[in-house]
Amino acid sequence: MVNTHGNNQHGVKEYPPEEELVEAFQRYSRANSGAGLNTQAQLNQLRQDFGLQIGKTKLYELRKSLNVDTVKNSRNKRSDVETRQLVVDIKQHDIAGGWGVTQVKGRLANQGILIPRDQLREILHDLFGDEFDNRFVGKKKHLKHRTPLKALGPWHQEHSDGHEKMSEQGLNIGAGIHLPMYASKDQFGAWVHELLLMPKVRTGNAIVHYYLDLVEKRGYRISIQLTTDMGKEVNEMIKVHETLRDEVAPEFKPPEWPHSVQRSSTDNTPIEGFWRWLRDGEGHSVKMAIQTGASMGIFLPHDAVHRQTFYWLWVPLIQNGLDAFREYWNNHKLQKSKGKLNGSGSSPYNMFNNPTTAVATARDCSIRVNPETVQRLREAYGGEEARDKAYRFISREFEAEADGVYVDLGCPKISLVTAWSVFELVVAELQRRIHGTTT
16 A cells, blocks of 8 residues: 555655556556666656656656556566467458558556567567568658758747548548548657548548647647748647737747748648658558458449448548557657767657756757637637537537447447458448348
8 A cells, every 4th residue: 555644755645546656657667668768767757747846766766566467577477478469459450461560568557568579579570570570661762852950849849730641542542532631740869649530631610620629638738939841721820829829928029939930831841741651650550441442442532321331430440440559659769879969769759748858958848828719719609609610520410320320230349450341231220221121
């Protein structure tokens, strides 16, 4: 049991409830692609999360008393057969075979499954050896010269962009069938704020509501500067950002502190590089699964029921995958780079929350804005009705009908492997009801 009234050289301690400490230690274990935060980083995080200042000895005692799983003791938690099965289970979602040791380790850690790297590498080589050869690619030519990026710390420069590799042309399964995404990423430590599927990422009103939602989710905080591409859809978002910043932080004056910087997509490297990681990791498997089912004639893009059922099924499935990828990314360890001026050598999670552990002079640059102003701006851009439109792929009526069918079918499991089978079942039942043949 945790001593909630302990007294040592640090003084009397008020410890948080045990369940909160367990959850915190589990979160620390997921960082750095499942390798976990080191001792000092854990102590820093406990201080930040709970105002708890303890030493190394007390930290070890706490972890032991709470029986928190670690990479080192995980071998004793399960048999080798059980561990191998867990790896096989998660690799079922990697249809393209693009996840290496680090990705699999990080994704398992996000599920609370800690496996030593050497053991995981051995399992992957045994069961998926061919994939390792496939991931060795030829040397890239004509690389563009890049200069090191520099931010004062988290919340200094935030990069936003849309991704349309699963646009109509990218998917190529039917006219108007598309699954674009939009994301925001902090430059300093590569923390990903948000990663969402949206029906239209080239519409200014939709991006405004995306940004207002993001501000609310982050406790009404914004970065000093937005960096975007040069598309017209970001203009209104930039205006909103400028309004929010000027109201509460007039000391940040242009040109020394620009509200925004617009660059070509190829020069917006922090977010463009992230899209490559997403494409090589999650994206290949998703795209292959979608195109495989469509090529088999299961999906008829000209049929209205097929089109709406496609979005009803695939949007939440892919969004769940994006949420898992975002968590993996924020917890994975960035390789230490001597030439990098921003944070490296730790996870985005740790560098975002404890920036001085990565760069001694770094600081939190976040700006707290007025919630009433956020709401006023929301109403100026159409309110909740416009917000709903920004995210909705299908009508509420169809969504309710499809949900009812899915429940009646017994809620079969939906994954990349089973998605098209479930799709066929739902479409068949919807069409049966539409044509009035229900009993």
